[in-house]
Amino acid sequence: MTNPLLADWDTPFHIAPFDRISDDDFAPAFEEALSAHLREIDAIANNPEPPSFANTIEAMEGAGEALDKVLSVFFSVAGADSNPERQALQRDFSPKLAAHSSAIYANETLFARIADLWARRDRLGLSEEEARVLYLTHRGFVRAGAALEGAEAERMKAVKSRLAVLGTSFTQNLLKDEADWFMPLAEADLEGLPGFVVDAARAAGEALEQDGPVVTLSRSLIVPFLQFSPRRDLREKAFRAWAARGENGGETDNREIAAEVLALREERAKLLGYPDFAHFKLETEMAGTPERVRELLMQVWQPAKAQALRDQAEMEEMLRDDGVNDALQPWDWRYYAEKRRRASYDLDESELKPYLQLDRMIEAAFTCANRLFGLDFAPLDVPLYHPDCRAWEVKRNGEHLAVFIGDYFARASKRSGAWCSAMRSQAKRPRVETPVVINVCNFSKPSQGKPALLSYDDARTLFHEFGHALHQMLSDVEFGSVSGTSVARDFVELPSQLYEHWLEVPEVLEEFATHAETGAAMPKALLDKVLAAATFDMGFQTVEYVASALVDLEFHSGAAPADPMAKQAEVLQGIGMPQAITMRHATPHFAHVFAGDGYSSGYYSYMWSEVMDADAFAAFEEAGGAFDPETAHKLEEFILSKGGSREAEELYTAFRGRMPGVEALLKGRGLVA
Incomplete structure (x- = not known):
């Protein structure tokens, strides 16, 4: 029988036929699709015709259709509905995909065709988008190590393969820690919790086949529990479990994985001639350099920290009023912040929800x-x-x-x-x-x-x-x-x-x-x-985010730390991290950074984008309202429809007429008077 992953999908809009696909289909389909893609790439590389945009770059764009279909289905279910079989497949696929990618980028004949086109780019009569795709393709090959030779080329393949394995292991360890922990709640433990939290805890208990309600490490359950539970002992127990994901010792501990990932990233960057991974990674981003990222983050850090410390002082008074002779702790912050919100705005989330x-x-x-x-x-x-x-x-x-x-x-x-x-x-x-x-x-x-x-x-x-x-x-x-x-x-x-x-x-x-x-x-x-109350507790939210972004940046700037946890502590001490706030994502569960390369040295990007989003929404307000049709048309025309077909700064400037400063972000977060 034809493997449903490789067959033509006779479904509405060619959506994957999930009802016909079993876990047994993935491995054979993956192997066949990998081989088919390599055959397509070899045909492009060995085309006897002189290289042209159509027979090289456009042909590469069309190659790998079967592999795209297999991987789109597999990674969708592996991330959103995992099981032991899919986790085993993911561990098997990751190094093979890394080797597959390396084989393509190391194809000297293919790179020679791309390099030939790049050298003649001004004489090819390319459209703006064709020129952009050629530029990105050539740059991608160079940054992947296509120009490396001999031992360096082989080492680059090994580094990328190992990084793929480590990223998968990091993710699966984190998933296991999150799935395995829960805290049963007796009926007395539900006192003070609003109905929606009790309902969520009962539903979680049902899902885990427990006799009663439980708290799990799902953010949508643990955060409201920390917000509303008057039981300080239970808040502490839940928070410590949440903070310890990936740091519990044994097979699911991610600390050694993080150290190895950072060392390999530094090696990868140096093989390509960069001083460190941050310079390599940020070269292709709007920020461009670690220095510009650090400048943005510190511009925001100081006012955010000042606001958080003012809020902390208020909440420590509330803690003492409750008869607790202790400093405010991370498991207290959300509980007393919710009390402050009710007092300041007469706003109760249980009323809002x-x-x-x-x-x-x-x-x-x-x-x-x-x-x-x-x-x-x-x-x-x-x-x-x-x-x-x-x-x-x-x-x-x-x-x-x-x-x-x-x-x-x-x-x-x-x-x-x-x-x-x-x-x-x-x-x-x-x-x-x-x-x-x-x-x-x-x-x-x-x-x-x-x-x-x-x-x-x-x-x-x-x-x-x-x-x-x-x-x-x-x-x-x-x-x-x-x-x-x-x-x-x-x-x-x-x-x-x-x-x-x-x-x-x-x-x-x-x-x-x-x-x-x-x-x-x-x-x-x-x-x-x-x-x-839209900007309420924004000092806390900004501090926990910026601390994470700064730790990520410093991990990748300069020599890779042999002990990431010690480096994390050093960075936090250097910026004066308030003791009652923790990083939004501590190193052992910082999946943005360690589950793959996506946000590595790039967690700052949410804030870089926020500088623009605050300014972009102001464009609607200046034009007369949130649904101004002309501004919406410009947003689609210059940003949403264009993807990466032009440089990001060029697209934003076309939409807004200029690049923004940090002022709109600070105002939007309520961090300036």
Whole structure:
């Protein structure tokens, strides 16, 4: 029988036929697709015709279709619905993929054709996008080590293969630590918790087949527990487990993996002639150099730290008022911050949460996309990889544009966090492809028969990931290698962070923030409090983020630390980290940095993008409102549709007329008077 992963997909919009695919299909399909891709690459490299853009670069763009299909399915399920079989396959695939990539980049005949085209680029009559794709292809080969020879070339292959293995191990260790830990709660332990937290704890207990409610390490459960539980001993136990992910000793400990990853990254950079990994990595980003990143982060650090320390002093008074003779600890911060919020704004999250129904927030995200870009969303009844997944067809002016899949609920088989990925990216050449885009989140699943309710942070996450999805779905370029989110890492978060602003548009909340039981709209008094509290506790949020970004940057600047935990402590001491706040992602569970190269030396990019997103939303406000059609058209024309077909700074300047400074970010975070 034909392997369903390799067959033609006779499904609506050629979505993967998940109902026909079993775990047994992945390995044989993977091996065949790898071989097919190498045959295609060899045919391109050994083409007897002189190199041209069409027979080399465009041909490379079209190669590997079978491999793309296999990997898009596999990595979707491996991240969102893992099991022991898929984890074993991932450990097997990672070094083979690294070797496959190395084999392509080390193909001297192929690189000679690319280098020949690069040398003649001004005489080829290329379009702007063709020239960009040639530039990125040539640069990618050089940065991958295509110009290395002999022992250095062999060592580069070995380094990249080992890094792939380590990234997979880091991820799987973290998933196991998160899946294995839970804290049973007796009925007395539920005292003081709002109903939605109790419901989430009971649902988590049901999912883990326990006799009663539990707290797990899912962010959507543990954060509200830390916010609302008056039991300081239970908060401490839960927080310590959350903070210790990847640092528990034994087989799942990630500390030695982190050290080896950093050493290998430094070696990789030096093989290519860079002083350290940060200089190598940042060369292709908007920031350009570690110095510019450090300057931005420190500009934000000082006002954020000052605000956090003022807030800490207030909360220590509250702690003493509760009869606790101790300094404020990390497991206390969220609990007393929630008390401060109620006191300062008369805002109680348990009062707010019934108005933030998952289905209504999805509808809000869709409606904003309709008003801004004319998109329509219709539910699709197609088999997907998990019963919790949902799909929609996306149209504009009656024409098919994309398929959007949402996978919103936390489960033990899903890695933590939230992300957007494209199972298929938009392209026009060498064949027309329409996008299939997935948003994956980790919201608490409700008990049977109850609506799913979100925290305000959850709702913001939903809008954030949908902003990434819009970047994929509105892509309108020729080649897949520059479509959608294929942009500089410190530009990729602009569309996602910008879209978060529409959640705070009063008319959006007025229409879609309706009570789960009564259907009533959020009262204006509550809405006003929500918007007034938008920058509440921003000192804490900024400090925990910037500390993580600075540690990441210093890990990769200069010599790799032999002991990353000691280096982490050194950096935090150097910047005067408040003792009551921890890094958002401590080293042993810093998946952004150690699960792969994506955000390594690049965790700062959220803040770099925020400088632009604050300024970009101001463009709408200056034009008369959040749904100004001319500004929305410019946003799509110059940013969302262009992908990586032009330099990021050029695209932003085309949209806004200039690059912004840090002032809008500080104002947006409430860190300036």
